[in-house]
Amino acid sequence: MNQNSSRRDFLSRSTKIAAACALFGVTATHAAKSAIASGEPSHGMKISSPxxxxxxxxxxxxxxxxxxxxxxxxxxxxxxxxxxxxxxxxxxxxxxxxxxxxxxxxxxxxxxxxMRDMHIHLDKTFYGGPWRSLNRPAGTTIKDMIALEQKLLPELQPYTQQRAEKLIDLLQSRGSTIARSHCNVEPTSGLKNLEALQAVLARRKSGFSCEIVAFPQHGLLYSKSEPLMREAMQAGAHYVGGLDPTSVDGAMEKSLDTMFQIALDYNKGVDIHLHETSPAGLAAINYMMDTVEKTPQLKGKLTISHAFALATLNEQQVDELASRMAAQQVTIASTVPIGTLHMPLSQLREKGVFVMTGTDSVIDHWSPYGQGDMLEKANLYAQLYIRPNEKxxxxxxxxxxxxxxxxxxxxxxxxxxxxxxxxxxxxxxxxxxxxxxxxxxxxxxxxxxxxxxxxxxxxxxx
Known part of the structure; x- marks a missing residue:
């Protein structure tokens, strides 16, 4: 996969393989299947007594x-x-x-x-609305998708709150009541998606806890989003997001320095989307580790989402990098993909790195797939990375x-x-x-x- 390939190209292959497993077709209850089809999981009963x-x-x-x-x-x-x-x-x-x-x-x-869905995009989904699958020709790059988003997001914004509510319903039906949602903050969306998501989460806070990552989906530098990201921090976002600092922003050190500086200025955490599998991806991980190691305020505050570059390393290289990550309490957020690269998730966990998982996309313009099911993610992890026994x-x-x-x-x-x-x-x-x-x-x-x-x-x- 070249450095311009988007995460969804990689993850869509994963879902196709997962969907082919007969196991996944027989485990859901009839009610859950109906819920997926209608987009309306039943809330069921209420317990009024505390x-x-x-x-x-x-x-x-x-x-x-x-x-x-x-x-x-x-x-x-x-x-x-x-x-x-x-x-x-x-x-x-x-x-x-x-x-x-x-x-x-x-x-x-x-x-x-x-369950905890620790990487999802609640603010942009087709879920809860009519079926829609976008054509993505072979060779579509992440910058092509950015251009598409710039046209599509204004169409989605009138439905942001309604569909985020439906997606939360789906997560709850799968046992998830804790989440971390990335939320677009860039010139096309401004702070509209953030405001809409905050309104939804305020209504649902008694039954659903969710952190928000302000996500410059169109590139922190590429879309000149730094001022908006700072506004998002003041508006209550919990994490500073980032995106492929070399293949999108074109200036790895400047992009990462800007991301970390915003976090330091507002005492926030960082959660970056890093899809790059070229040497630039590993260079970005090492640069981030160097930055955290020399900046005590960032210890325990960095999450690297996807981190596909880790799949290009040998066992010794993973061990060395994992030791550094564990020492600085760096978290890896993986969607447990199946594809051409094999993520060293079990090795990271063995070395003490906190690894969490999430849905990422659920039926949106990046991918037509998604069940919102963390137990399915645990199953995928088990199939890929362990010798199965009771323990x-x-x-x-x-x-x-x-x-x-x-x-x-x-x-x-x-x-x-x-x-x-x-x-x-x-x-x-x-x-x-x-x-x-x-x-x-x-x-x-x-x-x-x-x-x-x-x-x-x-x-x-x-």
Missing amino acids: HYYLDNVLLESGFEFDGTTPISTRTELKTLEIKQGKIVALLDNHLHANHTLAVYDAGGKLMLPA TLSRALAIATGDVLPLNDQGERQWPKAEDEASFVLVDASCSAEAVARISPRTATFHRGEIVWGSVGQTSKA
């Missing part, structure tokens, strides 16, 4: 071992006491000390941590949940525990390993104690 019991919750309690090898996962049914958005107690099943509280029934479904499949869930796992590596329960936030998803599976391997159907999604999608049973009312 304090209640949830019975028949299936929790993982440990691994069963054959010698030192985990061969299965033990589970048990428990009752959760949930109050003011937190899990205040894990109780024996059906144990209700306070008989005035409402009681709900999880129906024996497996409880997993809430490794359960560990693969971490990429979808921000490293929150029910069991630690020794098989001891570490989640949920008292005082944890009551953000979780109920899944029709016997354990994490099965949920990852089979992309098991979700039945209900909770965010801070509120049910935001699906339903549970109710056995009594307060």
Whole structure:
């Protein structure tokens, strides 16, 4: 793939291969399939009480071992006491000390941590509107796509809020209640997309938490977007975005220096789209690492999205770079692509680099694909990067949940525990390993104690 190829060229191949897997065609429930078709996932029931019991919750309690090898996962049914958005107690099943509280029934479904879609574009999508697939001839470059966006974005802006709402519905139906959305900030959009997205997120904040990256999609320097990016920081964006500093901006050091300076001036984090696979991509990663290493204020504040250049390195080079990344708490955001390049995601994780995943596009002018499903991403990660067994499949869930796992590596329960936030998803599976391997159907999604999608049973009312 040459340096001018867009991320979507790479990712579209990934989705075609994924779609060919029969597994993906049989795991969704009929309701979820209908939701995708209509663009309207059901919000399901509401829980009005801030304090209640949830019975028949299936929790993982440990691994069963054959010698030192985990061969299965033990589970048990428990009752959760949930109050003011937190899990205040894990109780024996059906144990209700306070008989005035409402009681709900999880129906024996497996409880997993809430999913996190940490790379998505909520502000520009066809999802929720009529079907539309744009023609992209072979050889289309990212600058061609920038020119297309400059024409297309004004057509999309009247629908930004409505479609962002639909996309949030979709994410919640897949178990995601936490996200990071990139949002176009460039001369064509101005701050309109940012203002629209902020309005949507304000309406949905009780059931959906989302950070915003101000994203100069048309090039920070190429589209002269620095003044707008600064305005976006003042307007409340959480991260400074960037885009391919060599192939788009044409001046790697100046582009990255400008991006980092904005972040430093407003005490923000950085999340850059880096698709370049030529030597320029690796040069950009090394330059960013050099900058973070000599600028203590940037430690823990850099996310490199896509980072396809890492796939061009050998094992030793990855180890060396990963050690630097781990030391500076640099995060990699990957969509777990399948294509001509093999990303070293498991090696990065083994070296202590925090790797997260996200949807990226969902049915837009970059790609006609997208399920909004982080459990599917965990499945792809498992297929590509691990030897599957009970333990490794359960560990693969971490990429979808921000490293929150029910069991630690020794098989001891570490989640949920008292005082944890009551953000979780109920899944029709016997354990994490099965949920990852089979992309098991979700039945209900909770965010801070509120049910935001699906339903549970109710056995009594307060």
